[in-house]
Amino acid sequence: MKDFLRSVLLVLVLAAVPTVSFAQAGRSDRLSQLENAKIAYITDKIALTQDQAQKFWPVYNDFSDKRRELNRRLRQLRITAPDALTDQQIKDNLTQAMDLREQEVKLEKDYFNKFQKLLSIRQVGKLYSAERDFTREVIKRVADRRGPRTAPSSTRTDE
Structure with missing residues (x-):
């Protein structure tokens, strides 16, 4: 039941x-x-369980916020059309994108360890x-x- x-x-x-649509009011x-x-x-x-939930959700929400911010920064790098950039700017953007993806992997590893302390x-x-x-x-x-x-x-x- x-x-x-x-x-x-x-x-x-x-x-x-x-x-x-998410673009509308509300x-x-x-x-x-x-x-x-x-x-x-x-x-x-x-x-x-209720006890797990009380401990888990603040940690998960922190993880989600940090992951969302990394993804937002990555999307910003992709907005600029390559034809409007110099070769150096393209290289810099690609390097920054790789750095952000590395940060995301590190974030996931860190929170994987934190989640294991709270959950099976x-x-x-x-x-x-x-x-x-x-x-x-x-x-x-x-x-x-x-x-x-x-x-x-x-x-x-x-x-």
Whole structure:
């Protein structure tokens, strides 16, 4: 019965995932809903106890914030079109991107060790899987609500 109630709660939370464009008004509310859905999803998938959850979520949130910042900085490097840069600027951007990816790997290793102090190794393994699954589910739901997209027609003809 407990698993059934958890499943119902999970479905209800995931149903609340925002369905409209993040660019519209109320973006922070939708991001908050998405974050709450992620918390419920991960908590369920890795079977956190209440005591574990109290210790785990502050550490995980710190990890997520740091990872998000590294990814934001990496995206900024990719914004500039290479044709608008000198060869040295391109080299500098690529070097910075590699440095950021190294920082991300170091961050993941550091938090892998921190997570092991709070969770069983099985729960840590499930955490990484749950993160990927949640992201896939959100992307799928957004894509389903936007409707099917047709692939651009190819200009190539096979004769």
